[in-house]
Structures are given as structure tokens and as C-alpha cells.
Amino acid sequence: MEDKYSSPMVLIGIYISVASAICILAMALDLLNGFRIRKFWFPTKYFSLNAASITVIAVAMKLPVDLTSPMRGTVDQTGKLGSLAFMCTMMSNLMPSLASMDNKSLLANITALSILVITVIVNSFIQIRTHVILPDFFMVVACIYMGMLLFLLIILISSAITIPTSKKILAIKYQAISKTILIDQHQQENLISTVDKLRQLVKRYWIMAETGSPQFVMVSNPLSSASSIICVLSMLIYLLVAWVRFWFNAPILTNDNPTWNSVYKWSMVIIVVTQSIGVVVGSIAPIFRCFTVLSFKSLNRNHLVFKVDKYWTQKLSDWKESRISFLSTRRRSRALLHNLKNRILWFCIGFQKVVVVSCKIIGLLPIVVVIPFVYLSRCFSSVKRMLLNTSTASSSVETNEDLSKYVLLVEDNTQLAKRTMKRISESMNQLIQKAKKKQHNNLLKLLEEFVRESAALKGVLTFDNDQFQSPLPVEHVNSWSLPIISLTCIAIVIPDIRQTRVDSLFKSVGEGLLYTHLVEETLNREFVYVNIRRATVTLWHEVEENCKWLETTLERSAYEGKNSKTPKDIIKLFANSAEKILNEFNRSTDGELVEKENLPRKVIAANSMYRIAKTILHTYESNDLDIAEDELFTRLSGMIADIIVACLTNIPRATTMRCHESAIEKREASVAAAVDLLGRTTKIIEKLERHVPNMDQDKMAYIDQWRIHLSQP
Numbered sequence: 089m090e091d092k093y094s095s096p097m098v099l100i101g102i103y104i105s106v107a108s109a110i111c112i113l114a115m116a117l118d119l120l121n122g123f124r125i126r127k128f129w130f131p132t133k134y135f136s137l138n139a140a141s142i143t144v145i146a147v148a149m150k151l152p153v154d155l156t157s158p159m160r161g162t163v164d165q166t167g168k169l170g171s172l173a174f175m176c177t178m179m180s181n182l183m184p185s186l187a188s189m190d191n192k193s194l195l196a197n198i199t200a201l202s203i204l205v206i207t208v209i210v211n212s213f214i215q216i217r218t219h220v221i222l223p224d225f226f227m228v229v230a231c232i233y234m235g236m237l238l239f240l241l242i243i244l245i246s247s248a249i250t251i252p253t254s255k256k257i258l259a260i261k262y263q264a265i266s267k268t269i270l271i272d273q274h275q276q277e278n279l280i281s282t283v284d285k286l287r288q289l290v291k292r293y294w295i296m297a298e299t300g301s302p303q304f305v306m307v308s309n310p311l312s313s314a315s316s317i318i319c320v321l322s323m324l325i326y327l328l329v330a331w332v333r334f335w336f337n338a339p340i341l342t343n344d345n346p347t348w349n350s351v352y353k354w355s356m357v358i359i360v361v362t363q364s365i366g367v368v369v370g371s372i373a374p375i376f377r378c379f380t381v382l383s384f385k386s387l388n389r390n391h392l393v394f395k396v397d398k399y400w401t402q403k404l405s406d407w408k409e410s411r412i413s414f415l416s417t418r419r420r421s422r423a424l425l426h427n428l429k430n431r432i433l434w435f436c437i438g439f440q441k442v443v444v445v446s447c448k449i450i451g452l453l454p455i456v457v458v459i460p461f462v463y464l465s466r467c468f469s470s471v472k473r474m475l476l477n478t479s480t481a482s483s484s485v486e487t488n489e490d491l492s493k494y495v496l497l498v499e500d501n502t503q504l505a506k507r508t509m510k511r512i513s514e515s516m517n518q519l520i521q522k523a524k525k526k527q528h529n530n531l532l533k534l535l536e537e538f539v540r541e542s543a544a545l546k547g548v549l550t551f552d553n554d555q556f557q558s559p560l561p562v563e564h565v566n567s568w569s570l571p572i573i574s575l576t577c578i579a580i581v582i583p584d585i586r587q588t589r590v591d592s593l594f595k596s597v598g599e600g601l602l603y604t605h606l607v608e609e610t611l612n613r614e615f616v617y618v619n620i621r622r623a624t625v626t627l628w629h630e631v632e633e634n635c636k637w638l639e640t641t642l643e644r645s646a647y648e649g650k651n652s653k654t655p656k657d658i659i660k661l662f663a664n665s666a667e668k669i670l671n672e673f674n675r676s677t678d679g680e681l682v683e684k685e686n687l688p689r690k691v692i693a694a695n696s697m698y699r700i701a702k703t704i705l706h707t708y709e710s711n712d713l714d715i716a717e718d719e720l721f722t723r724l725s726g727m728i729a730d731i732i733v734a735c736l737t738n739i740p741r742a743t744t745m746r747c748h749e750s751a752i753e754k755r756e757a758s759v760a761a762a763v764d765l766l767g768r769t770t771k772i773i774e775k776l777e778r779h780v781p782n783m784d785q786d787k788m789a790y791i792d793q794w795r796i797h798l799s800q801p
Contacts, residue, residue: 097351099355100352101352101356104147104148104151104355105355107144107145108174108363109362111144111145112362112366115178115366118130119372121134122373128377129184129307129308129376130376131301132181132182132184135178135181137182137186139197142197142204148171149171149208150171151359152175152212153208154220155215157350158220158351159220159349160222163356163360164349164350168212168221169226169229169326170330170360170363172212172234173322173363175208176233176240176319177319177323177371178366179240179241179315180316180318182244183243183311184303187303189251189753195248198245201244202241205237205241212234213234236322240318243443244315246400246444249404250399251306253399257399257498258300261300262296262300266748268493269293282774283766289747290747290766291491292491293747294513294763295509296496296755296759298756299497299504300755301756310447310450312381313450313454314446314447316375317450318450319370320378330364396441397498400444408429408433408434491509519764520763520766520767523763523768527768530592530595530599531599532772534592534593534729534732535732535772535775535776538725544798545734546798548734549798551575553706556698556706558667558670558698560695562682562684565792566791567608567612567621567624568604568731568791569621570623570624570693572600573627573693575700575728575731576594576597578658578700578724579721579728580593581642581643581644581647582720582724583647585718585721589721598628601628604732604735605625606765608621610745611789616684619692620692623689627689637662637665637697638690639665640661640662654715655720656705662701663705666694666701669690669694670691704724731791733779734791737776737781739765746759747762781794
């Protein structure tokens with residue numbers, strides 16, 4: 089009966105191994121990502137603390153919480169210790185992710201992790217008392233791991249208490265430096281080119297984003313350094329235990345003294361191997377952090393001063409000073425509870441200081457190892473320069489601007505090391521160079537072909553005529569992307585145009601829409617424009633994937649051969665199709681008032697096409713001219729180019745706006761997007777700088793404001 093009831097435990101052992109493998113994979117992905125982006129403090133992107141990861145970790149910790157299963161084999165006992173070491177490793181790797189959470193998520197996740205860790209520690213203690221963990225060498229190591237887990241949990245809780253205050257300090261410093269940057273930019277407005285000005289602006293915000301990144305701040309504090317050191321020690325202890333037991337004391341597998349002797353049977357081997365790999369793989373990032381973090385800040389006497397700054401205990405002090413309401417209305421009861429609260433928080437403040445000082449002392453261990461290597465490295469570099477007669481001057485054309493004033497640090501008495509500043513600056517240059525390789529050549533060719541020095545961007549004004557009101561009883565609102573798509577759909581089906589010209593235009597429009605959508609997303613944030621942008625994204629996807637404008641085919645073969653149509657017929661076809669959709673919508677609403685912000689996407693696309701097609705027909709019919717294929721294609725291409733040019737003059741402002749991200753958790757990604765955008769559009773900005781009109785920047789973001797400006801004499 090016992091064998092029957094324990095038979096599923098093999099599958100449970102495999103389940104534990106799978107859960108452990110998932111955690112290992114997430115940690116390995118973070119490790120590879122850190123190497124890829126050359127951030128050797130390894131920010132957490134995949135293995136972060138949340139409900140899903142806590143659930144998977146709980147499954148992986150099945151062995152330490154198993155109170156009843158007899159596990160007297162060497163592999164069994166090693167498996168229990170391996171799980172405890174694996175838990176230490178995971179807790180150290182989870183620590184940077186705490187900084188990326190808001191306060192509510194931080195409280196919920198820390199509470200859940202605390203319950204799990206305390207459960208593991210208590211159950212391990214029970215197993216020691218009941219001799220499930222054997223009272224020998226294994227018991228001593230298990231006690232060491234329990235102490236490590238408890239200390240790591242204390243470090244995580246202490247860090248979580250500090251995070252909100254750290255973010256507030258960084259936010260205040262960020263706002264102050266941002267004002268300084270804006271003043272400097274205004275003073276240099278006409279002194280340097282737009283590209284140079286943007287590069288300077290982006291670099292300043294890049295320094296702020298990198299040094300003020302919550303995970304960077306978390307990793308560079310002494311608590312994180314201490315957790316990394318504990319993780320490395322737990323790995324070394326585990327490897328030593330495994331080596332001693334298996335090479336010296338573990339007997340060959342026999343019936344009298346089996347290596348594993350538990351209900352998990354052979355699955356124990358899979359668990360031990362998997363979690364042993366996890367201990368080693370998960371310790372790589374903490375090992376790098378132990379030594380990399382030392383290079384972040386300049387080594388000085390402050391490393392030997394164990395002063396606890398106010399921000400470490402600020403949150404606890406705020407709780408101590410705040411008044412809370414109690415259910416009791418009796419004055420004496422309220423006073424008693426208030427005094428009890430103050431005593432508890434007074435103890436917590438003192439304990440927090442002890443934890444910080446302890447972690448600072450533990451953090452000195454890598455310094456003892458690093459200092460000789462740093463000294464030898466500097467000596468080697470000096471000898472190398474003397475022998476090779478190399479110059480230390482930088483070959484780059486970068487300005488010698490002092491970027492240290494844009495560094496965000498929580499502690500005022502610390503400085504970022506010059507080597508770290510150089511690495512951060514070079515990382516931005518590398519990102520720009522990488523983005524430059526992704527220049528859109530088809531778009532540049534279109535702009536060069538249709539935009540000349542004397543170009544007045546008349547296409548922005550002539551593509552639409554306000555005298556052609558659509559059947560919709562709402563005010564018409566133009567966007568940048570929608571008329572480009574409508575004009576393109578007409579242009580690509582014009583017969584007797586070389587396929588190479590059509591393909592080139594189509595590719596150019598596809599590349600241009602990437603930027604027009606970006607400008608709209610950044611600068612046109614009113615709901616009516618958001619609705620139009622969503623409609624254009626859906627419409628262009630249908631054009632690219634299905635070669636259709638709504639229900640109208642864009643296959644060129646449908647307009648050639650026996651179905652041949654003149655350009656005028658094609659334009660009328662689009663106008664009639666659009667009018668049909670609009671009339672059907674009017675009938676469905678039955679005269680009800682429809683707000684422009686709530687128009688269906690299909691109706692938005694039809695409304696644009698109706699006005700544009702009617703405008704083109706009127707332009708030719710009013711002059712009593714026949715529509716020639718080549719002339720119409722060139723005219724439409726010119727309109728498209730003019731609209732794209734007018735829109736892309738907003739790229740510098742869109743780049744600047746992406747640098748101004750108020751949410752600290754999103755700032756690094758937003759500035760990285762700005763850097764990438766600058767790299768991709770450098771040539772475009774240089775070409776279009778002379779086409780920037782004398783308009784207010786806020787008005788330049790809207791095509792209708794451009795039309796008003798161009799219509800003025």
C-alpha cells in the first residue's frame with residue numbers, strides 16, 4: 089500500500105525539476121542579456137519577482153518543505169541542501185527586480201516571498217528536529233543555509249523599505265537637472281546644428297537614465313553587494329559538500345546502502361543535477377556584480393566609513409511620525425497602542441541601521457581582492473603606453489563636456505568613477521552607430537527626389553479641399569499617416585507605371601509611416617488622433633498583408649488588361665467605394681449625433697479617401713485636363729513626399745519628448761528609444777532642417793495647422 093501511494097512521487101520529482109529548469113532558464117536569459125548589452129551588473133528582465141515566479145519557486149522548493157518523506161540516501165540529503173542553496177541563489181538574482189516595482193506590487197511580492205522563505209526555514213528546522221535531515225555533516229550545512237536564507241530575506245525587506253525613498257530622491261534630482269538642461273539648450277539654440285544639439289541633449293538624458301535607473305541604484309548599494317557575496321558563498325559551500333560526500337563518503341550503489349532511498353526514487357538524481365546547474369548558473373551574475381559594482385563609484389575613504397544615511401530609515405521614520413486611527417475610542421487605549429507602535433518602529437530603525445552597517449562590512453570582502461588587481465592593471469597599462477608610445481587622447485570627435493553633473497546618485501557624498509562614466513557614454517555612441525546602420529534608404533531616396541531647396545511643400549495644402557464635405561455630419565480632422573495611405577493606395581494601382589517605381593514608392597511609404605506613426609503617438613495625444621492612428625495602423629496592415637483598401641482590391645492586374653481602367657475611372661472607383669461606406673454608416677446611425685472621437689475605423693478611412701479622391705478629380709476637371717498616368721503618379725508621389733517631409737520636421741521634438749519620461753521605471757527604455765530614433769533619423773534631420781517653417785512648435789505637430797500656415801499669403 090505504501091508503494092502504491094508513493095508511486096506518483098516520481099512524477100512530482102520531475103515536476104520539481106521542470107520548475108527548477110524554468111527558473112534556471114530565466115536567470116540564464118538575464119545573464120545573456122547582460123552580456124549582450126554589456127551591463128555586467130546584469131539587470132533583471134526575465135527572472136523578476138512576481139506572482140508567477142513565486143509560484144514556480146514554491147514548486148521548486150518542494151524538497152525542503154517535505155516533512156514526512158524519509159530521505160536517508162546521500163543523493164536525497166544532497167538534494168535537500170541543493171534546494172536550500174538554489175533558493176539562496178534565486179533570492180540574490182531576484183533582488184534587482186524589486187526596484188522596478190511600484191509600492192503596491194513591492195509590498196505584495198515581498199510579503200509572498202517572505203511567507204515562502206519562512207515556510208522553507210521553519211520546515212527545514214522541523215526536519216532537523218525529526219532527523220529527516222540527518223544529524224551529521226548535512227545538519228550543520230543545513231543550519232548555515234537557513235541562516236543565509238534568513239539574512240537574505242532581511243536584506244530584501246530592508247531594500248524594499250528603502251526603494252520608495254530612493255525613488256523620491258532621484259525624482260527630485262532629475263527634475264532639478266532637467267531644468268538646467270532646458271536652460272542650457274535654450275542658450276545654445278542657434279549656436280550648433282539641430283543634430284549636434286539633439287546628440288548633446290540625448291547624451292545628458294542618457295547619463296541621467298543610466299545612473300538613475302532603479303535597478304542600477306539597487307545593484308550599486310551595499311545591501312545588494314552583500315546578497316551577491318552570500319550567494320557566492322552558498323555556491324562554494326554546496327560545491328564543497330557535493331565534492332566531499334560523493335568523492336570520499338558516498339558508497340557505490342548497493343541494495344544494502346543505496347545512494348538514494350526515498351519515495352522520489354530515480355527522479356532525485358534529476359532534481360539534484362538540475363538544481364546543481366541552477367546554483368552554478370545563478371551564481372555567475374552575483375560573482376560579476378561583486379566586482380563590477382566596485383567600479384561604479386570612485387574608491388575612497390567613504391568605503392571605510394560605516395555611516396548610515398537618512399534615506400535608509402526615512403520610510404520607517406515617516407511611519408513612526410504618522411498618526412493612525414484605531415478602532416478603540418478610549419484615550420488610554422489609543423495612547424498605549426501609539427506607544428507600542430513607536431517602540432516597534434524604533435526597534436526596526438535600529439535594526440535597519442545594523443543591517444546596513446553589516447552589509448557594508450560584508451561588502452569590503454571584494455575590495456580586498458580587487459585592489460591588487462586594479463593596481464597591477466594600472467601598472468600594466470602604464471608600461472604598455474611607455475613601450476608602444478600610445479596616446480591616451482580619445483580619437484572621437486566628442487566634446488569635452490563635463491557629464492558628471494548629470495549623474496543621478498542617491499548619496500551626495502559619492503562620485504561615479506570616470507571609467508563608469510566613459511562606459512555609459514560609449515554605450516550610447518554604440519547604440520547610435522548601430523541605429524545608423526538601419527537607415528531607411530528608400531525613404532531618403534523619395535525625399536531627395538521630390539524635396540528641393542525651393543520646395544514649398546504645397547502637397548500638404550493641395551491633397552485635400554475643404555469644399556468637398558463628406559456625407560458625415562461631423563467635423564473632419566486630418567492626421568499625418570491617413571492621407572499618406574489614401575494617396576498611396578491610389579498611386580500603386582495606376583496602370584502603365586513601371587513596377588520598379590511602384591515598388592519603390594510602396595517601400596518608401598512603409599518606411600515613412602514608421603516615423604509618422606511615431607510623431608503622432610508622441611505629439612498627437614488627443615483621443616480623436618489616437619482613434620485615427622489606430623485606424624491607420626489597421627488599414628496599412630490590411631494594405632500590406634491583403635493588398636486591399638477596405639473591400640477594394642489593390643492588385644494591379646484588376647485594373648489592367650480586359651478590365652483596363654483610366655486614371656479617372658480608378659479615382660472615381662475609390663470615391664464611390666468610400667461614399668458607399670459613409671452612406672451606409674449614416675443609415676445605420678439613423679440621424680443620431682456621432683462624435684468624431686468615436687467614429688469606427690472603417691468610416692475614418694473612407695472619409696479620408698472620399699475627400700482626397702474628390703479633390704484630385706476636381707483639380708483636373710476644373711482645368712478641363714485629361715489625367716495622364718505618369719503625371720498623376722508623379723503628382724501623388726510629390727504629395728506623399730511633402731506630407732512626410734512636413735511630418736518629419738517634428739522628429740527633433742519627438743526625440744526630445746521621448747527623453748522627458750517622468751516615470752522612473754520607464755525612463756531608461758524611453759531614452760534608449762530616443763537614442764535609437766536619433767541614430768536612425770540623423771540624415772533625415774540634416775536634409776529637412778532647412779524646411780522647418782516659422783511656426784510655433786505645438787502647431788507644427790498637426791497637419792491641419794500646417795495647412796492653415798501654408799494657405800496664408
